[in-house]
Amino acid sequence: MTHVTESAPRREETPQHPEFEAAVAGGALTSEGPGSQHRYRNLVLGGIGILLFALAMLTSYSSAFGNPTPNNVHLAVAGNADTIVALEQQGSLDLTVVSSEAKARAAVLDREVDGAVVLPPAGENAVVTTYIASGAGRGLGQAVSGIGDSIAQRLKTTSTTTDLAPLPKKDPVGSIEFYAILFAGLGAALGATVFGRILGTVDTSSRFVERSIVLVLYTGALAGLITLWIDTALGAVTVNPGAVFAVLWLTGLAIGGAVTGVAALGGTLAALLTTLALVILGNTSSGGPLGIHLLNDFFQALYYVFPQGDSLDLLRSVQYFDGAAISGPIIRLAIWAVAGILLTLIAMLIRSRKEAATRLKGAGHRNEDFLRATASPASYADLAALDKPAEVTA
Template identity: 30%
Template sequence: MPSASTPDHVAAPATPPDQPKTNAARMLIGVIVGATVLVIVMLCAFALPAVKGGPHDVPLGLAGPQQVTQAIQGRLPADAWEVSAYPDPQALQNAVKQREILGGFVFGADGVTVYTAGAGGQQVTAAITALGTTMAAQQQVKVAVRDLVPFPADDPRGAGFTAAALPMIIGGVLPAVLLLRLFPGHVNLRRRLAGVILFALVAGATVAAVLQYGFGSLDGDYWFTALGLALGMAALSVPFLALESLFGMAGLGLGAAVMMFLGNPLSGMAGPHWLPSGWAALGQLLPPGASGSLVRANAFFDGTGAGGPVLTLGAWVLAGLLIIIFADRRSARSARADAA
């Protein structure tokens, strides 16, 4: 019985001539939309804190006749100023130096004396000074301004300290990326970890030396400042390695983006009380903000207020170490399973 003849080959369905154009159009639209979203995210991350910036829950002290201090306290916005009364000027000055308050006013027979701590935050210091000057003008008395904790004379505006947040973030990302290139694979995980810790110590000492002795931007004990900077860089590098050990380079990239777009603008290097309270709290929980607060405490306030930032940065380092240990053991079990 004759069988039906079959063709030697089956022709593939023809691709519609307009399909390549459609794919190219979709890719173009995707690039445009993605780039636009990225620009908006960057705009919100860097511009919104500046737009919404202002005094938020700033601790402020008053000293003088009770009738005057009570009247002033009732006039100040509660969401901007947390006002405390002090029995005498000396108690108020001590509170400024111990970081209980960021500044204060003393009302006396000779006028109004404004006490500030410039190293505690330039923008808040300017706001306190302006407020005191306005009060003196309203009462038609003289005003005197005294900065109890100023920045060093070589950098009176604290420009070097304020600009240190972004280099610290780059100092956390760069060694992680370089060590991943030099020592790839899970077999080198511990070697990479040792490398980032060593880099943090060397870079912390170097950056502290440049800021303190080169730029004149920092005061205080050099070694405490250097160790604080090293801890801050380790709190970035170790979690970056941990994210890469779990999710590959995509995890490291995501971590770097979060620190760049959130950690940097919310770091509060110019003073955390200038940000809205929720944003300020978030910024101080991220390594750039905690590292800046630690350097501020060590360099200008003899370590007062350093405990919280040390705990925060230590928690980031510990979390990164635990994730790396987990990834290392998971890799070892996978290697043994493959060998079996």
């Protein structure tokens, strides 16, 4: 008689070699790898995906920036009452009537309006005075200036334009701020996605704290590098660099936190899709160098959905308007950050309940085995057999 005892399969130790770790991660990084198993099918699918992404980028950016037209421009007007009444009857402008030229200027500097037009009384030396703020968007400033010129032509008089928030000489187009926000958001979103793959799913309180610390430190470093570049290399910072750093850091925390929450709930694929939406729709709906009120109604509606518009407005308020009208953008960015935290906590709660249900189900099976073993005269022998390795007699 030969007795062969079956025991639990021995768990093989994972070899701690770089080659093995690279293979687990998808292949060594020093080559392109052996290629896909279904070469041509995946080639077609991958090509279609890239083409659709490129087409989405082209469609979004060309639709937003290709034909800038004044849309929902808000103007303060003061002066000749008859002319103001005529302007209000047109219905093409959003007008706020103020009592004096000083209040019209103040409304522009407080970011209550996009520009102001002071209408003179009828006379030979009448001049239409237009106040713009290029810091709120160069294209928007040019559009407001053009509105003032057209009013002067209707009144058959001359016009003059004063820029109350001019752009710096080293950033005459106002594009550097847009790119700063663009790459702060993109870097935060990609960082949150990559960190999720490296550190693993946030499923415990310790991992939640770990990911939060990593995100705070990373976005701080990202904001610091961007601020250093646009200040020292480009000379585009007009105020204390610390204020610009704070805006970029808040942007990174809001976007990175939101993507972290999405990844915790829906995985890496959901995080990548969120990042694509931010790149394709979020950047364009911010208005870029043009300003939000040169976009169509679709992108103006998206301005309140994605965070880049608030970040850009906040940065412009700090740079050119002495911190005017910053509460709204800060609140909306904070909502994005808090939403990320809530999504992460919800994902942790869902996983915790699933694990508890699995443990309870496993305990139920063990109880059934115990009751089955104790239900016969040979109960003790059966119970002992549950923990004893099986023996095979040859």
